[in-house]
Amino acid sequence: MKTIFNQAYEQSMSYQEFLDLMDEKIKDGLSTGHEQNEILSNFTKLNRSRMKRVTKTVELLPELTEKIQNITEKQIWLVLTESWCGDAAQSVPVLNLIAESSPNIELRIVLRDDNDPLMQQYLTNGGRSIPKLIAIDASKENELFTWGPRPEKGTAFFLEQKEKFGGVTAEVKEALQKWYNDDQGQSLQQDILKQY
Incomplete structure (x- = not known):
């Protein structure tokens, strides 16, 4: 029987194919x-x-690049996302740059709405939050780790802003985008580094 990972992989696309689809x-x-x-x-x-x-503009952390380049077993990074997601726009390119720095990581984009069985397995506080990275081994049967929908520091900042403004307001969304711009992918990389 096909695993949920296999099914998602079969429906996935490369990062470049995703960019082409967006265009x-x-x-x-x-x-x-x-x-x-x-x-x-x-x-x-x-x-x-x-x-x-x-x-x-994003520069990869040398310590992360070194760890990623030392990966010896093939990994597949399935990234659940959609083109309209603001968090994904800030994070998926960074995940792609990280994956490109290793011959043993294959990044595949999985559209959330077309892959609900996989999304249902990786809800965040009961919600279908994206982007969500699911790293699996080459057999497509074993999960190695997950990440998302935001860097840990970004999530803390978002919750702080949400409380300050009494909900997910335009001010909160704007503040979060500014946080991403200032952070330049560093927090996401620190999160990934913890997996290795």
Whole structure:
């Protein structure tokens, strides 16, 4: 019987294929995911430019690069995401850069709405929060570790802002994006480093 990881892997795409899909959706005024509206398509467009910036500006931590390059067993990093997700726009490019630094890590993008059985196994406080990284071994049967939907420090900052403003307000979303810009992928890398 196929594992849930196998099924997700079969429906997955490379990071470049995901970027190409985003570009196609932007051209058509759409987003990925089952729900379609102008807000989500606008976020997809904004996120595509954020992803370009993150890819150009993030520098990998030397200690993480060293650990990643010393991985000897093949790993597959399944990343549940959608094009409209602001957290994903800041984190998925960093995960891709980390994966690219090792010949033994294969990063695969898995669309959340098309892979609900996998998403249901990795809920965050009962919610379908993304991005969610599930690292598995080459057999596609064993989970190695998970990460997401935000860096630990980002989650702490978000909760602090949410309390300050009494919910997930525009001010909270703006403050979180500023936190990501200032952090430049460092906290996410520290989180991944703890896995090795």
